[in-house]
Amino acid sequence: MQNQLFEVALGIAEPWYVNGVDFDAAEKTLTIGVDFVAGTRFPAAGVAGVHPVHDTQIKRLRHLNFFQHECFLEVRTPRVKLPDGRVVQVEPEWFGKLAGFTLLFEALVLAMARQMTFAAVAKLVGLSWHRVHAICSRYVDLALAEADLSTVTAVAIDETSCRRGHNYLTIAADMDERKVVFVTEGIRSRPA
Secondary structure, eight states: OHHHHHHHHHTOOTTEEEEEEEEETTTTEEEEEEEEOTTOOEEETTEEEEEOEEEEEEEEEEEEEETTEEEEEEEEEEEEEOTTSOEEEOOOTTBOSSTTBBHHHHHHHHHHHTTSOHHHHHHHHTOOHHHHHHHHHHHHHHHHHHOOOTTOOOEEEEEEEEETTTEEEEEEEETTTTEEEEEEESOSOOOO
């Protein structure tokens, strides 16, 4: 019954299921074990069909907190053997883009980072500034790779200081859509 409750709360569906829950009050952590049904065949990105499991690896992912306790998923993740003999990792859709986090945890970090500094986010979620920066950078890179700037006809460029001292940003914005399309550190040139 307890495992089914966590399956529903996590949004985990077949072939995935919760196979155990470990609550450590002293460490203030909740660890949820996730497995898949034996005999399941999985699709692989870019390859037609479903493929047999070759072997598995346990991956530990940080998930959203369970009340005030850090929550981790320990997922038995399959690698499948493709018809051409290659072996590739299968990752459920709820895995994040950066190793070690669920998609929901990354979404929380991104939402917080829109409103506060990386240092403040890091403190609230219990990560280092560098890990918060890595999550945000990964999604910025993905968004930039998918951005279609072919319709931009007018650009505004501004060079501004971002904190005390001589730390500058150069910002490019689409004038028609009134949105930022590019930001880089530094300044083109300094006045004489």
